[in-house]
Amino acid sequence: MTSKQLSEALRVGTVVVPAAGMGTRFLPATKTVPKELLPVVDTPGIELIAEEAAAVGADRLAIITAPNKQEVMRHFEAFPDLVETLEARGKESQSAKVKRAHSLLNPIAVEQDKPLGLGHAVGLAESVLAEDEEFFGVMLPDDIVLPMTAMTAMTAMTAMTAMTAMTAMEQMVAVRDKLGGSVLLAVEVPREQTFNYGVFDIQDTDDESVKKVVGMVEKPDPADAPSNLVATGRYVLDRKIFDALRRITPGKGGELQLTDAIELLIQEGEPVHVVVHQGTRHDLGNPGGYIPANVDFGLKSDVYGPALYTQLKKIIADYEAEKGLS
Numbered sequence: 001m002t003s004k005q006l007s008e009a010l011r012v013g014t015v016v017v018p019a020a021g022m023g024t025r026f027l028p029a030t031k032t033v034p035k036e037l038l039p040v041v042d043t044p045g046i047e048l049i050a051e052e053a054a055a056v057g058a059d060r061l062a063i064i065t066a067p068n069k070q071e072v073m074r075h076f077e078a079f080p081d082l083v084e085t086l087e088a089r090g091k092e093s094q095s096a097k098v099k100r101a102h103s104l105l106n107p108i109a110v111e112q113d114k115p116l117g118l119g120h121a122v123g124l125a126e127s128v129l130a131e132d133e134e135f136f137g138v139m140l141p142d143d144i145v146l147p148m149t150a151m152t153a154m155t156a157m158t159a160m161t162a163m164t165a166m167t168a169m170e171q172m173v174a175v176r177d178k179l180g181g182s183v184l185l186a187v188e189v190p191r192e193q194t195f196n197y198g199v200f201d202i203q204d205t206d207d208e209s210v211k212k213v214v215g216m217v218e219k220p221d222p223a224d225a226p227s228n229l230v231a232t233g234r235y236v237l238d239r240k241i242f243d244a245l246r247r248i249t250p251g252k253g254g255e256l257q258l259t260d261a262i263e264l265l266i267q268e269g270e271p272v273h274v275v276v277h278q279g280t281r282h283d284l285g286n287p288g289g290y291i292p293a294n295v296d297f298g299l300k301s302d303v304y305g306p307a308l309y310t311q312l313k314k315i316i317a318d319y320e321a322e323k324g325l326s
């Protein structure tokens, strides 16, 4: 089955994007610019997420936003005057860039008045789902998971395997179709970093890249972490999560944790699996991850890649000479 056929058969209708955070790790930039609008090369993180959501067939993007972050929604408007000006000046490629976000899908703002946690944010999206929508996606905009679209998945593959190339979300939806319940994306991290993540207790399945989740714990002490497989910002959730979210109490950090609602579903016998991600992942949530993401996307850009490669080599050579590393 090609990824195109797959997305038609197993389409995600709604993708929820929690985007109400304060972006404190990006101060002072985030005094006036929401973190989700900071660009990777030239495209804001929120637009990359919208592209990835559209690639799994989503037509609704439920953006959970804070009262002071209206600019995130503005990014999806049509900007007719700007388009007209650019087109009158023959700047077609720039006008296409302006139009892209508006044409991808339908963004719906859901306001979160108070920062009560990721679980609370996801719970607010229930009203956006259609009545017959049995599952939905969640994409955390801090996490960039590559490849993002089937097209880039295919260019990353050899001709032999290109027909089956799938993005992480597509694989997760396929696993949900086969095994039911909820499916999350996992990556391996060094054990000492597990305190930053939701950590999975897993059992093998007959598919090497799919594990059954028998427990999940939010940001444990590394000594107590059940594994070094952690949640990385992509979720395909059964609608039952909303009921579980209503029943949890504040957990780690005094917040309502999505992890705790997933753990509740597991305890009640609902199927939860992870797809173990083998591709690249970037953390746009802090400058230490944002900078390499820009270097990676920059190097892959036809426009900026060749010159950036030359500049980076010089910067690295200078750095090595200065630090006595060469």
Ligand code: G1P
Residues within 6 Å of the ligand: 118, 140, 142, 143, 196, 197, 198, 199, 218, 219, 230, 231, 232, 233, 258, 259
């Ligand atoms: C959230 C989740 C955590 C997950 C992480 C992935 O934490 O609560 O389970 O592993 O995203 O990025 P946050 O990074 O928002 O603290």
